[in-house]
Amino acid sequence: MAKVYIQRNFNSASASYDAVASIQKKCATQLVGCLKKHFPTCHPDTILDLGTGTGYIPEILLYAFPESKFTLNDLSFNMLDKAKKKLPSKRVSYILGDMEVQDFDFHDLIISNLALQWVDDLYRTIRKFYEKSGFFAFSCLLDGTFSEWSKIFIDASLTTPIHRYPSRPALEHYIGSLEPSKYFCDVCAFDVVFSSAADFMRYLKALGANYSHQHITIADLKRIINMYRDKIKVTYKVFFCILSR
Numbered sequence: 001m002a003k004v005y006i007q008r009n010f011n012s013a014s015a016s017y018d019a020v021a022s023i024q025k026k027c028a029t030q031l032v033g034c035l036k037k038h039f040p041t042c043h044p045d046t047i048l049d050l051g052t053g054t055g056y057i058p059e060i061l062l063y064a065f066p067e068s069k070f071t072l073n074d075l076s077f078n079m080l081d082k083a084k085k086k087l088p089s090k091r092v093s094y095i096l097g098d099m100e101v102q103d104f105d106f107h108d109l110i111i112s113n114l115a116l117q118w119v120d121d122l123y124r125t126i127r128k129f130y131e132k133s134g135f136f137a138f139s140c141l142l143d144g145t146f147s148e149w150s151k152i153f154i155d156a157s158l159t160t161p162i163h164r165y166p167s168r169p170a171l172e173h174y175i176g177s178l179e180p181s182k183y184f185c186d187v188c189a190f191d192v193v194f195s196s197a198a199d200f201m202r203y204l205k206a207l208g209a210n211y212s213h214q215h216i217t218i219a220d221l222k223r224i225i226n227m228y229r230d231k232i233k234v235t236y237k238v239f240f241c242i243l244s245r
């Protein structure tokens, strides 16, 4: 059920995403940088990007790997359409669908930037794509992400609308259990400042990241907007990971 809302929100955000997604762009550059630095032998013929959005990963990799063939996947038709318009390349094909249920061929490199936090079963998804690739590189959000936003709700005695993201030790433990021949993990924090609570809510909507498992009433949202009219800082905690088989 949640997937319908996640898909709807990203469809609605396809036109606004590029104007607000500076952290996502930074993370795409960082993920590819880690791959090149720590896995210099990775020269993939075939690359699959999961949850490609408007195409930040292929924008970088089309130049880094000029001979490779790309498959771009997304749950959102509008996001994929936006990527298609940006990347008019004969080397790119597209698969619209939910990465958790879609059956993909083996790819030399599977990559995913800031999309895995939207799946229902993160560990099963990591295993699935590790087993379908020579190299699997991904970034996803960690616990502590937007903790400042959670605190605002806790202080107002409301249920926090933030996802329960995994912890670094839990993720690293799981990745170790897959027994990759080599792996690299890192965590980075990115701060973003907003002029008010309302500004942060507009940002989430423009990103398409406004789905919450917790139902929040309009009255409670208005209460938060009225209470927090000053600057707020929120922090992304991002896990970067690359596994090779």
Ligand SMILES: C[S@@+](CC[C@H](N)C(=O)[O-])C[C@H]1O[C@@H](n2cnc3c(N)ncnc32)[C@H](O)[C@@H]1O
Binding pocket: 006, 007, 010, 021, 024, 025, 028, 050, 051, 052, 053, 054, 055, 056, 057, 073, 074, 075, 076, 079, 097, 098, 099, 100, 112, 113, 114, 115, 118, 119
């Ligand atoms: C935060 S955006 C990141 C987009 C892109 N990777 C980037 O670096 O900008 C997350 C993307 O994942 C897609 N997505 C979410 N759940 C998905 C799923 N189950 N299968 C495929 N794509 C999914 C969304 O539609 C959205 O385009």
